Amino acid sequence: MKRGRLPLTALRSFEAAGRLESFTLAASELFVSQAAISRQVRELEELIGRPLFERLHRGVRLTADGQALLGTLTSAFDMVGESLDALSGRRLSQTLKVSAEPSFAGCWLVPHLQEFQEAHPEIDLVIDAESRLAEFRSGEADIAIRHSLTARAWSRVEARPLAEVEMVPVITPALAGAGPPLDRPEDLLQHPLLHEDNRQLWEQWFAAAGTAPVKLARGAIFADGSMVLQATLRGSGVGLIDRDHARDDIAAGRLIQPFDASVPYGAFFIVARRFEALSEAARAFVDWIERSYPGAGRKR
Structure with a gap:
């Protein structure tokens, strides 16, 4: 996928939800509603044509594809944050x-x-x-x-x-x-x-x-x-x-x-x-x- 088309907001929502294993906790971390997290994740799944979460009765669980994507995103976001800290000298x-x-x-x-x-x-x-x-x-x-x-x-x-x-x-x-x-x-x-x-x-x-x-x-x-x-x-x-x-x-x-x-x-x-x-x-x-x-x- 071309960089200009990367759904960054959806990726950020998915990363928080996957890392915390909760749409509710992800919403609290990102200061948005749970519905917004759910919508962003659903749009990302539709875009790539694969489910990233299993919707359970009391929560969600990552699929194998979701786990693979989460590992990449978490590492990438951490690297971006560290680079910004280094550049700002803080x-x-x-x-x-x-x-x-x-x-x-x-x-x-x-x-x-x-x-x-x-x-x-x-x-x-x-x-x-x-x-x-x-x-x-x-x-x-x-x-x-x-x-x-x-x-x-x-x-x-x-x-x-x-x-x-x-x-x-x-x-x-x-x-x-x-x-x-x-x-x-x-x-x-x-x-x-x-x-x-x-x-x-x-x-x-x-x-x-x-x-x-x-x-x-x-x-x-x-x-x-x-x-x-x-x-x-x-x-x-x-x-x-x-x-x-x-x-x-x-x-x-x-x-x-x-x-x-x-x-x-x-x-x-x-x-x-x-x-x-x-x-x-x-x-x-x-x-x-x-x-x-x-x-x-x-x-x-």
Whole structure:
């Protein structure tokens, strides 16, 4: 068919209907009526003399000819769009607002954001460190990462488990070498212990490590785990840190984990208003988190 006779409007209508497998969704995407989509597709079928859809009782299904034409059209339209973006010097930019638990944001998310940005340069991230339950009102966030000690679900939102949290002791090599050898868990008591929220978690860890009961009345208390991690890295004491958040520093030799014992401390969750309604950018972020976070999917 000569280029001057190509039915471009009908081809665009067919491509949207075939890709979405719905005349109704195609009409919504192209801002026209369902009747207009149906008419354009019917005229295209009459022009080429072949049916492109099977009309079913509740929807439509592509024929073999329709599938072949759809593959060509979708690829062609994508190439045209990419060429126009390149010529105009613009990339398709999307803004994604992520609300993350402060410890998660400071210890893992921010240090690894470059990996996401390199994979998705078209997405501009807005990161907010927040611990209160996300309500997703007034565009405050598209996706949230939250921690909970006991809860597994919340009203008005959907939550997907990301990782169970295991707290482990870490210390800088310099501090560990400044005193007697750390042969037993009790030997950690010769150094300052750094606490998150309260001193009970360290007491629970010593119990898990099999020591005699330990009652702690002293030691700096920090508001979240990222502060504990920073203080530990500076040699201020021994930190009790989420295993996944200490992993990079242990691998790099900045910290050591002197004992294997750990204590459970709740879990992290990915939270959204409705996962099935997420934008393309939000889905890309969720997929990246679930692939990249070291403890994702780990069960105790």
